[in-house]
Amino acid sequence: MKMDDVAKLADVSTATVSRVLTKPSMVSKKTREKVLAAIEELNYQPHVVARQFRTRETKIIMVVVPDITSAFFAGVLRGIEHYAVKNNYQVILADTENNPEREREYISLLYQKQVDGMILLTARSNQQELAHIADNYPVVLACEYMDGLNIPTVSIDNISSARKAVQHLIDLGHSRIAHITGPMDVILSRDRLRGFQQALISNDIENNPLYIQEGDFSIKSGYNQMLKLISLEVPPSAVFVFNDEMAIGAINAIKESGLNVPEDIAVVGFDNIEMASIFTPNLTTIDQPKYDIGTKAMELLLKLIRKETFSKKKYVLDNQLIVRQTCGAEINANNTLVKNKI
Amino acid sequence: MKMDDVAKLADVSTATVSRVLTKPSMVSKKTREKVLAAIEELNYQPHVVARQFRTRETKIIMVVVPDITSAFFAGVLRGIEHYAVKNNYQVILADTENNPEREREYISLLYQKQVDGMILLTARSNQQELAHIADNYPVVLACEYMDGLNIPTVSIDNISSARKAVQHLIDLGHSRIAHITGPMDVILSRDRLRGFQQALISNDIENNPLYIQEGDFSIKSGYNQMLKLISLEVPPSAVFVFNDEMAIGAINAIKESGLNVPEDIAVVGFDNIEMASIFTPNLTTIDQPKYDIGTKAMELLLKLIRKETFSKKKYVLDNQLIVRQTCGAEINANNTLVKNKI
DNA sequence: CTGCTATTTGAAAACGATTACATAAACCGT
């Protein structure tokens, strides 16, 4: 069932049928109705791949996610999706399972023109390659980023937000503060570690290398690394964890060691995933504007696809420290922190 | 940069270039190398959409998921993905956010030949339409299903597994057992409810309609419905919850009401998501073979795409009751249940 | 009714690969 069949039935040319479908205003009311009736009668469906082939656009954008399981990305995705659908783009997802190789495979779909553009929520593959791709195809980075790359990027300031989280612990009286990082080949891990260290330095607290343990984002690794910290000769009294998942794992490790959160060890996470406010005790954490990151990224991608020019390329959105139970803070009537920990 | 350029440089016809790319064994070693060198030199990338257009296949399959956030589907997806990649298919994801309308939109991608086949993890749209699609395109159902439909399906037996879960609570001495269901327009919800009721009936326990509350899969709804149950004149002593997320919400509601799990109210969930073994107290739940459901579904889809015939169309995989803390069971040395509840 | 412009339409050429068919080259046994 092709356009030609419709054309024959409606007694017009395929050109006219095509126009009815794509720019209806160009064809007279009478023929338009005739054609639409024919389409209806034949139950004709345009062959989308043929159209894509001819027009060289797919109206599909792809989002590359490092881990579909991670609750954090759901909010970002939702933002992307909503903005995309509103603009007649379909969104498809590619899950790399934290594997840079998979990331490259998906990126090559751009080369192959299978999608009109791409939002990367992970940027671990080769910098040069990425730069080259981004020069030739619409690409936006969100959450993660890469230094020295001229690609439009939406993220938060990971250094200052980490610093803020650690400063909060320091304000509560902690000085033996540990940090469970993400994998060090991910730039976000390095950034948050730097923020952690900056906070220590500016408060004249010694940087104890034993207090830094590298996790892999998973609950389990948070659990394991926390056990290591607890078994130190002088265990930390507080720990800042790269993300909420690992923070939850860490809390479990603390509980199972017969210790209490926050009394024995305070915990601060990152991302403010839903579970942070569900888990007992509730997680103190840094909230990222997930949805806004998503919409902003999609907005930029659309401009790129439409070859609109735009001045600002890097967007740094706000973040917020959400004080709950695991840090042990208490806010008194004057709305000031109560230091409750040696 | 097209095939013709490569052909010219290598001094062969486009047919030969095409053959080098798709059936290398058909061309002599000498010309093959010549062509590959030309491809290399020009950095030629085949235009995939053109190829798709000509061959009428995309080598892409789509998985339609009701909710990307739900931890349960991650395992299924992983199974699908691994089997697909092993067979040279790309997987893309479509998240319907539990919206049947979105489900239909994605399904129409099949009509448009944008994907070679589809695995539906949700089947809420019109039955007739689905039947019609499945008659003409490769479609496999997994997890959810639809009655009276001849579509290949992979799932567990939701009725008997629910019955098993509730029977477990009864064996522990409970008779005031409530059930927080999923949305009743989802067949799985109706199945598990039926299993719940069967267990009651076969143990001569009265079916108290007040003990049945409909949730919407979310943690929050589990929380809210549990509060309702607690505030009943005669609250239940145990609750079977449609999924682990809502079970976690329910546990939080119990805790916040000053009651204990499992002493005051026992809880059994469903799915065995990762958080079930992380949350305190650990969740007793029904484990589904997520990964196997995924691989099996993809295996069937591949057979469909390749037009292989296969006898068995419906696969019902095993499930397992995982006894942890929230049901209050204790297994004694003889490996038998200890009844610990009036 | 004529001539001029604006609006609709159609014929045919793309788009870039694959592949059926034909032909040329290579190989082989006698």
Add this chain to the structure above:
DNA sequence: ACGGTTTATGTAATCGTTTTCAAATAGCAG
């Protein structure tokens, strides 16, 4: 060296749209 096979290559048609360009028609002022 010759026919007969097998193997390797090229020619050209094809997939189903969109779009350019030209032609036809309609609309309208004088």
